[in-house]
Amino acid sequence: MDEKRSEQSSAARVGVRARGGSLAPGSVVGDGRYRLLAQFGIDERAGAHLWRARDGQLRRDVALTLLVGDPADAESARMARRTLERAAHAAKFTHDGVARVLDVLSLGSGVTSSEGLLGVVVTEWTKGTDLIDLVAEHPVAPLTAARMVQKLAEAVERAHHSGLVLGLDHPQRLRLTTDGTLRLAFPGPLPDATLRDDVKAIGAVLYLLLTGRWALPGGPAAIPAAPHAPNGRLVPPRSLQPAVPAELSSLAVRTIEDGGHGGIRTSAAILRALEMAAEAEEHTQLIKAQAAAGIKPEDDGTVWTTKKPVKDKARRRKLALGVTVLVVAAVAILAWLGMLAISFFQDNNAASGPAINVAQPTTTQAAASPPPPAQPSGPTGQVQLGAAVPAKSVTVYNPDGDGDNTSRAKYAVDGDPSTIWRTDQYRQQFPTIKHGVGLLATFAQPIKLARVMIAGASQGTVVEVRVADSADPDLPATRVVGTATLSSASTDVTLPQPQQGQYFIVWISQLSGSAGKYQSQIGELTFLPAQ
Template sequence: MGEKRERGVDEKRSEHVGVRARGGSLAPGSVVGDGRYRLLAQFGIDERAGAHLWRARDGQLRRDVALTLLVGDPADAESARMARRTLERAAHAAKFTHEGVARVLDVLSLGNGITSSEGLLGVVVTEWTKGTDLIDLVAEHPVAPLTAARMVQKLAGAVERAHHAGLVLGLDHPQRLRLTTDGTLRLAFPGPLPDATLRDDVKAIGAVLYLLLTGRWALPGGPAAIPAAPHAPNGRLVPPRALVPSVPAELSSLAVRTIEDGGHGGIRTSAAILQALELAAEAEERTQLINASGVKPDDDGTIWTTKKPVKDKARRRKLALGVTVLVVAAVAILAWLGMLAISFFQDSPTAGPPINVAQPTSTAAPPPTSSEVPPPTSGSPSGQAQLGAPVKPASASVYNPDGDGDNTSRAKNLIDGDPGTTWRTDQYRQQFPTIKQGVGIIVNFDNPINLGKVTIDGGSAGTVVELRAADSKEPPLSSTRVLGTATLNGPTTDITLPQPQQGEYFVLWISQLTNSSGKYQSQMGELTFLPAQ
């Protein structure tokens, strides 16, 4: 039933978009790639690259795949050159893995999987993404602002990781994206344009946010099925809030600042938009929480979830007086108990003469000479080293020897002196080390310090961490040395070293994430490094 409905939607979409293969050779039921892939349904066309987007059936492996068919004339040298560039970029992305990007399975080119008689310049084969395309998603009404922000936030995470790997994803066309069954956006038809840049990916994130909020596409070359975003007489893009008043001002401004190139305050990197999206989403979540609870913030911004306290001066004076009386009484009782203890252990004149205890003569050891007296230990009476004032690291960055880091743009929050600004890992579906060994934060100091203790503020309860010493900023995990371990629990967690460790580089390594309903993710607020004196 679901397959029949999807097929009907596909046929309706094809008629609505008006996609038609050049020469009419591509149609449902025809085969490409030396007869291996049978075309099932067309999901769109990116006219800028002559890229036709199809769902197909792999006859050898008996599974559905997504095909990006580069249609063109092999005799056209320029078209063939551009197609080769797209195929090269797709091939480079074959090793890139992220839940926000469909995995590239194969890349076919002329003479290598396809023939000139097929009317194709190349084919990018990727795994099929179940779900809904964006045309269907926004056909009836825009997406709720908070939902849109969270959806785009995960897509921006994929862009951020790809850019760190030096890859351009090419998601600046809405029909290349699909909404998965678990509610996340995914690049389902990879194959970036030959001249696409990192900046184009960033602008595409803003355009996707604009589309979800308004149902309009704000970049050139969009499909006919989606209305184009309007522009003001001065040429500036009309903000989403002007079209849909319920869109929060922060999200509306974010979409425009990401898409437009000119002006101050523009967002030009994936890391910047990822951070801005998270802040905007958190602000919208707080707004929804306030609206749902029916309470209003106080003048100073405080939100009272119970009855707001009455500002009664007389009541406060009475309360202060009562507390003072209690404190004085407690001090008096403690003083009385102290006098009793002193009198109990103190010699009394009526207790009789003192008792002399004879010392053994044959087994007593002679008192130690000055050379035998052990030197005083540094640190507290218990033997622990005395600690000095905190030393701030010169930098903090995500340490991930298995690949790219998690939320790299927020690593600096751990050393900014504010426990309220946090860094968090990506969300994983399996616990470490199933997916990878772990992930961490590496800090370095301008000069080596004699580290005695590290304090972790605002850590997720249940997270297991290791403090490791390193010799460089990007060392292999095997070359680092474990100095101490801890399980985060409570507002703060300390890792006190048995012996101070001299070093310039230290790693806080997460070996086990916090488990919340089968989703694994951890966060921390602030790292404080205390040297031993």
């Protein structure tokens, strides 16, 4: 029943296009073998109409990818032939995440020009739910979304090892199976599709499940496009849905975007990251469930009981007598030690030192401590420092996606090391899910920075001092000019050579912590220029 409603909603969304000629429910294609039942989408980029049909010979439902176009158009015909060739190669590939290709029909081989078709890809029908219907009302829960995408990522990884491109970069080509995983139901990669396109598609599908928006070009009109920031960067899912974990939000963005450092470009890398993110979210959900049930995380389920004390008068008398004896013995020992100490100091006159007349102080005076040596004017090769220069502003710098505690960045330059800025807590150490995070200091005018003092920081945090050319730079465009491992009190990061600039980043490349709890903090930043 649900599948029937899905067919009706899909047909209502896509309608019937004139370009498809007589393509309508009840029409037959493929030399009359396949009767069209319901249309599930249109991939405009390839003129691919996606249908459910009935195989009249084998009496079973199938999925048809109908390549609609003008046979007289040489370019359209060439592109269709390339798509059909790729689909034919995929017929040898088997995986639960991809519908099996049953047949490929081309012009003169199962397809006639009178049908207005350039080719047909026939695959087994996938029972389940249309992906657009799945996100129509609300996004999918983060953990559920991660688990849904895993099967699809496994299929991409297997196909790429065989040199195959699957072509899953359109949401209407996918369906949610009855066992809760995503499947490529309408194979047929675009003529120029690459392995990278498959990887980006996994990130886009994850983004769609988390937000209900499509982040790649050429998506269907039924799904709103993902928003972009003024600088052109994709808005992270967590900015649209605060309940999305930082790991999954960053994973989706890093997989989709081509530019920037730390991008995920292979199916194997995204599969590993997806598995870790799913495990981290499962752990978080378990902790929340335990907290809701009143169970502390360290509880092991053991139940402790206490027996009532037995009332035994004889035993109580013996216990009282024993305690009394111990107290008397302890008092006797302390008295003996006290008498021994008094006798020692009374008998040893030499230890008392010479007599001193307090009314007439002796002429012998303790030598006064010499004053501290004057600060040298600077040995050869040592940079002379000027007074600290206050930053005009400090913001969280996070090119991989969401910022960490952006409202507390100001505390890093408020003059009080006890007020801190801290990162989010991560389940994995940088750069597994995120390459890093930092604080970007902007000065009113360029300075020649020689040293950065970092106080109130987490011990073991590894930082880099980077110089940038703008207030919103890409990470590869910045330069590392100093590094240090921080201590909890104060750490001086001395630059090998003073650096001229107006924008400086204190970049955390490694967090403090261990065992799935990684987090760092910074109490105060002081910027010292060269004189």
